[in-house]
Amino acid sequence: MTFETGVFYFFSTVLLLSATAVITIRNPVQSALFLVLSFFTASGIWMMLEAEFLAITLVLVYVGAVMVLFLFVVMMLDINLARLREGFWSYLPLGGLIALLLVVEMILVLGSRNFGLDHFSQPVAHGPGYSNTAELGMQLYTTYVYPFELAAVILLVAIVAAITLTMRRRRGTKYQNPGQQIHVDRSTRLRIVKMDVEKSPPVTEAKG
Amino acid sequence: MNFELPNLMPMLPEMALLGMICFILIADLFIRDENRSVTFVMSQIAVAITAVCILGTSGPSVSLFGDMFTRDAMADILKLMICLSVEIMFVYSSSYLKTRNLFRGEYFVLTLFAMLGMMVLISAGHFLTLYLGLELMALSFYAMIALDRDNARATEAAMKYFVLGALASGLLLYGMSMLYGVTGSLDIAKVASVIDSGQVTEGAPLLFGLVFVVAGLAFKIGAVPFHMWIPDVYEGAPTPVALFIGTAPKFAAFAFFMRLLIGGLHGLVADWQQMLVIMAVLSILVGNVTAIAQTNFKRMLAYSTIAHMGFVLLGILSGSIAGYSAAMYYMAVYVIMSLGAFGMILLLARAGFESDMLEDFKGLNQRNPWYAFMLLLVMFAMAGIPPTVGFYAKLAVLQAALQAGYVWLTVLAVLLSVIGAFYYLRIVKLMYFDEPKQIAPIAPRVDVRLVMSLNGLAMLVLGLMPQSLMSLCTYSIMHSF
Numbered sequence: 063m064t065f066e067t068g069v070f071y072f073f074s075t076v077l078l079l080s081a082t083a084v085i086t087i088r089n090p091v092q093s094a095l096f097l098v099l100s101f102f103t104a105s106g107i108w109m110m111l112e113a114e115f116l117a118i119t120l121v122l123v124y125v126g127a128v129m130v131l132f133l134f135v136v137m138m139l140d141i142n143l144a145r146l147r148e149g150f151w152s153y154l155p156l157g158g159l160i161a162l163l164l165v166v167e168m169i170l171v172l173g174s175r176n177f178g179l180d181h182f183s184q185p186v187a188h189g190p191g192y193s194n195t196a197e198l199g200m201q202l203y204t205t206y207v208y209p210f211e212l213a214a215v216i217l218l219v220a221i222v223a224a225i226t227l228t229m230r231r232r233r234g235t236k237y238q239n240p241g242q243q244i245h246v247d248r249s250t251r252l253r254i255v256k257m258d259v260e261k262s263p264p265v266t267e268a269k270g
Numbered sequence: 271m272n273f274e275l276p277n278l279m280p281m282l283p284e285m286a287l288l289g290m291i292c293f294i295l296i297a298d299l300f301i302r303d304e305n306r307s308v309t310f311v312m313s314q315i316a317v318a319i320t321a322v323c324i325l326g327t328s329g330p331s332v333s334l335f336g337d338m339f340t341r342d343a344m345a346d347i348l349k350l351m352i353c354l355s356v357e358i359m360f361v362y363s364s365s366y367l368k369t370r371n372l373f374r375g376e377y378f379v380l381t382l383f384a385m386l387g388m389m390v391l392i393s394a395g396h397f398l399t400l401y402l403g404l405e406l407m408a409l410s411f412y413a414m415i416a417l418d419r420d421n422a423r424a425t426e427a428a429m430k431y432f433v434l435g436a437l438a439s440g441l442l443l444y445g446m447s448m449l450y451g452v453t454g455s456l457d458i459a460k461v462a463s464v465i466d467s468g469q470v471t472e473g474a475p476l477l478f479g480l481v482f483v484v485a486g487l488a489f490k491i492g493a494v495p496f497h498m499w500i501p502d503v504y505e506g507a508p509t510p511v512a513l514f515i516g517t518a519p520k521f522a523a524f525a526f527f528m529r530l531l532i533g534g535l536h537g538l539v540a541d542w543q544q545m546l547v548i549m550a551v552l553s554i555l556v557g558n559v560t561a562i563a564q565t566n567f568k569r570m571l572a573y574s575t576i577a578h579m580g581f582v583l584l585g586i587l588s589g590s591i592a593g594y595s596a597a598m599y600y601m602a603v604y605v606i607m608s609l610g611a612f613g614m615i616l617l618l619a620r621a622g623f624e625s626d627m628l629e630d631f632k633g634l635n636q637r638n639p640w641y642a643f644m645l646l647l648v649m650f651a652m653a654g655i656p657p658t659v660g661f662y663a664k665l666a667v668l669q670a671a672l673q674a675g676y677v678w679l680t681v682l683a684v685l686l687s688v689i690g691a692f693y694y695l696r697i698v699k700l701m702y703f704d705e706p707k708q709i710a711p712i713a714p715r716v717d718v719r720l721v722m723s724l725n726g727l728a729m730l731v732l733g734l735m736p737q738s739l740m741s742l743c744t745y746s747i748m749h750s751f
Binding site for chain 1: 273288295334335336338339374376379380383386390396398399402403405406409410412413416417419448451452454474475478
């Protein structure tokens with residue numbers, strides 16, 4: 063066993079264990095943290111496949127942005143765990159059956175019989191001067207420029223849709239207008255009222 | 271590496287449309303609410319310019335960026351049909367949108383984005399662009415359904431469609447990834463050549479990939495057993511959005527079937543034929559029988575859509591040029607019928623009144639004989655009664671299925687469509703023989719009147735001259751596959 067195989071098995075074991083923990087553990091915050099761990103190990107495996115850019119992006123985007131956001135949401139929302147678990151046993155037979163079917167199907171399809179080394183040649187490792195990021199950039203902006211632009215359009219749709227569905231101008235909401243607040247002079251803030259000096263009211267004795 | 275930017279002229283319609291969408295998106299910010307019609311007119315002009323670009327750039331088949339963008343006769347004709355149906359949708363929907371505070375720039379921009387997605391999907395020759403086009407279209411739809419946010423039903427419909435749509439996309443991608451694993455390419459033409467060359471010895475991954483892809487496709491056109499979303503979405507969505515979802519995307523779905531199953535997986539025709547037979551029978555059965563029990567017109571149309579999609583599958587599964595042309599013809603006819611039926615709901619709707627229940631159509635003849643006659647033509651066409659065009663569409667599809675040797679399937683389809691005729695004729699009965707419940711006058715705008723009349727009469731004219739549209743479909747299929 064070479065050093066690389068050892069590293070691969072290490073990452074894979076941690077990945078599988080943490081992924082199992084994500085769906086079995088009861089505390090949502092711990093579950094999210096285990097997801098972070100599985101992202102890290104997955105990015106390690108990608109690194110070994112010489113896909114450095116994707117490995118770094120996975121950590122930056124998923125761990126750095128998505129999961130942090132997710133943790134915020136989990137912490138801010140008061141998730142009722144008892145309600146989430148409701149109906150688990152009634153859904154189990156159907157869900158279990160589908161899961162079993164998927165596992166059988168994956169064994170049938172993904173086994174080494176179909177995708178083993180005798181069907182596909184072993185990929186050759188790239189030399190030291192090879193830059194995965196540069197290659198990816200070249201491909202994205204030349205061969206794949208059309209789908210790349212389409213993905214950009216999809217993001218634009220997402221922006222338009224998100225704004226349309228969430229922004230509303232409510233009538234009668236109380237909000238402050240800073241421009242109006244600053245644009246004041248003495249006359250609008252302070253009113254001086256001339257009053258006569260008042261006499262204190264005569265103290266009347268309480269009649270018993 | 272060597273990369274030469276190809277001549278982008280064949281992509282002009284898509285690029286022009288995207289440019290105009292961006293322009294409308296920004297220009298709309300500077301338009302006051304009371305002048306929103308300007309956006310509306312700009313959107314209509316954008317669709318018209320796109321159609322002109324499609325006509326202007328038509329020619330022999332071209333592929334750009336590998337095969338990611340394919341422009342052929344089928345793509346051109348389907349795109350033109352989409353432009354036409356979007357234009358008609360705009361005309362029908364404007365007054366409904368105005369009375370429900372949905373007459374907003376976003377509605378038009380999202381419509382155009384969905385249209386762009388359909389055009390990308392129709393021209394896709396690569397799994398990547400197929401998927402991206404599909405998502406562009408679907409994402410715009412999810413947002414459009416939920417546009418009327420305070421309506422709980424619309425939100426629920428959008429949520430259902432979103433979850434099920436995501437599931438279907440997952441199935442599709444899973445299938446595509448298996449096909450990629452086996453053939454080593456995402457390019458549909460290369461996938462086809464690898465399968466045809468017989469290099470793939472182990473059939474299991476190929477077959478599983480096919481199953482998942484077909485399931486994803488079936489979801490998109492709403493064939494049984496992947497039809498659950500259709501009734502809820504049709505009923506819950508604002509009627510113009512339901513009209514849109516029920517019409518133009520059907521062309522895109524047809525192209526999707528053609529590109530994937532016939533363009534890419536033609537080597538597995540024996541396998542997918544069996545799957546399509548099951549789905550076609552179930553769709554025609556479930557659609558026609560369940561539609562009888564509906565009291566909501568939109569829901570009834572949803573089940574009728576499911577039945578019609580079964581007929582389209584009948585054409586595709588016959589596996590011949592005649593069958594594909596018949597399926598395309600059926601799809602085009604279905605879209606015209608659907609435009610008419612939904613258009614009539616929009617025409618009768620007014621502020622605070624949806625006019626989407628069957629009883630709302632009672633005595634339409636007494637209120638306005640001309641529109642009752644138009645709806646009668648549409649209903650006759652949907653039922654497949656000659657001399658309306660629906661008859662010829664059914665005839666062409668059934669002929670193709672007969673020639674492919676599916677006698678029992680043809681007999682079953684005819685029997686079930688006789689059952690289906692009941693609920694179409696029930697509308698006719700309600701319109702002509704019942705007393706009206708609504709007495710409000712029907713006074714649509716001039717353009718709606720004109721388009722509705724043309725739409726209804728098209729049922730008759732196309733039915734009397736079925737060859738013109740049919741030869742167009744045959745021509746486009748012949749020159750593309």
